[in-house]
Amino acid sequence: MRRIIDRVSQVPMLVATVLSALPVALLWGVEWGETPFQWAWLPSIGQSVVVAVVVATVVPMVVGVASDLLHGRAGVDILAIMALVSTLLVGQYWASWAVALMVWSGDAIERYANGRATSNLTALVAAAPRQAHVVMLRGVGASARGRGADGWRSAGNDGSAGDAPSARGSKAGSGVGSGTGSGAGSGTDAHFHTIPVDEVAVGDVVLVLPGETVPVDGSLLSVSATLDLSSINGESVPREVFAGARVLSGAVNGSTAITVKATRVSADSQYQRILAMVADAQESRAPAVRIADRLALPFTAVSLLIAGVAWAVSGTPLRFVQVLVLATPCPLLIAAPVAFVAGTGRLAKAGVLVKSQDALETLSRVDHVFFDKTGTLTSTVPRVVGVDMVPGTSRPRRLSGEWDSDRILELAGVVETYSVHILAKGIVRAGAEAARRRPGRSRRPVVVGVREDAGNGVQADVDGVRVRVGRLGFVSDQDADGVGGIHGWRPLKPDEMVAYVSCDGVLTARVVMRDLPRVNSRSTLDALRGMGMDLTMVTGDRAESARVIADEVGIDDVRADLLPQDKVAVVSSGGAGRSRSRTATMMVGDGVNDAPVLAAADVGMAMTDGTATAAADSAQAVIMNDDIASVHRALSIARRTMRVMLQAVVGGLLLALFGMVAAAFDLIPVVAGAFLQEGIDVVSILWALTVLIDVPLALPGSDGGKASAVHRPSPLP
Missing domain, CATH: 3.40.50.1000 (HAD superfamily/HAD-like)
Structure with missing residues (x-):
């Protein structure tokens, strides 16, 4: 019921116009002369109700036309105004009522159409974070600047976040002020204030409760987090991230409270940048829409010409009115912008x-x-496509298990975890896959003594074995010239890269990678x-x-x-x-x-x-969503948007012109013409909204567009 009341409150004049039909019908034949007022020169009471409805409709339209003219735009509502006034002048009261109904129902349809067209965009806006829980930590963020003067207490003894505080908390007053929450996690107490998101400063530590939206960009202080990024990039599967990872505003937190250190204020954070793009798209007007606006003026002139000729030939002003009630250019005024806004929203839904x-x-x-x-047609991270082992190498005594390419990859992946080199991620991913394949794996290796030589490689002691990964000169004393021929390795292809692996100073293998499509x-x-x-x-x-x-x-x-x-x-x-x-x-x-x-x-x-x-x-x-299939998807949606817009506009105008010509020959009565024009408008606008329909496209499979996870290394030569 509340929803119905809300809908009705948005279109009061449409409701009033519809309800006025009852007194118009009941009091149609009741003259003012039969009342104490004795105003016999007035139309009947029922007809006077129509006059009141028309006046209430025309006045705001005249104001709108005047405003358009002052801003240098053509006031195309002049056709509707002339239709309303002329139908009254020729005594076609029911036609006047029908035109008024057409005007207000058109306004309601436009509201509905714009609401539907912007539904995908407004969903993004509605999800925007508006508040943030700022935690007091000693020497960090707001507390370091004295924001804690009102009695906030610090969490922990060393300024670190520890584990994320629990979801228990209270908010003062309207939710902006001094609320506190107690944290479990590592046994510390965490107290926080809930403040407007615009007040979060760089360096503040923000508590994000389960199910809440991350309010600002930051780095994760908690050990790990599971984040839903669907509102940012359409990624359907939640992503798990770990301490130190970048966390984007707009991401929805999972089932455990987390702490995030703000690295950007709200206005500069990712979600606000997305909303800014959405706002710019909504406020802009495509050239085709501007052309449609300009076409409204000649359409008005053509309509008046047809109406004037019909009057002149027939000799009756009624014929002029019959043409005018079919002449409102709603397909131009509403259908064109609705189609483009719907297309923008449809693209947003597609990522x-x-x-x-x-x-x-x-x-x-x-x-x-x-x-x-690189990074567009290919995956961003080079992938491991093979491991070439040095023939005759044996497993170091301190290591257990089989000595094969998977074991080499596992060791290399553990060491490369600590590297920032562009090739490191591919080796880490391949190493993790190899570790999962190894039978009997029960514990993580012990890693100490990590050291990276920038541009050359990284080394570490893994379970007591010195493992180096990088350039040949970094991992071994062997000469790069002819090393492949010495060990029987195949020549590298032009797009392949290698990282060499040694154990305790002995060259063990090379890991072959390439940037895969x-x-x-x-x-x-x-x-x-x-x-x-x-x-x-x-x-x-x-x-x-x-x-x-x-x-x-x-x-x-x-x-x-x-x-x-x-x-x-x-x-x-x-x-x-x-x-x-x-x-x-x-x-x-x-x-x-x-x-x-x-x-x-x-x-x-x-x-x-x-x-x-x-x-x-x-x-x-x-x-x-980093999916190359979205290129085809975007072009398909854009083409369909333009096609549907043209169909809605041209189809609506042709139907209106056909109706006007028919009315000029007295084939369409004035009341029927008013309702026919309403039908044309509804069809045009609803057709423009079909842009929102998910039309099946012959799209390539989209799993993020990445190269397949990790290629199983080639067997030993």
């Missing part, structure tokens, strides 16, 4: 944010897509080619490496050995030398060095995992 409706329209015209290679790169490019797209790879890598990846993903046009400025030149030229002229170009990239070329393309699309990058800042569209 793609556009910064303006201009970008959405340009996306619909793209016919040439340029791709960066994402699992759905080829299927995505095939789908784009099926849309008629030309595809080009632009990369700074060597031509040999680029050609290997291009052959695997199915790209013929490869531009390699390019500096950032060279990429800009290639994309700006639209792929010079191609046979047909370009409608629009799009660049897809992920790295900082992609930022200039993303800005140079007609549409720059940045691939991210939801985090802010220089590429995302310079792009017009941002993929939030």
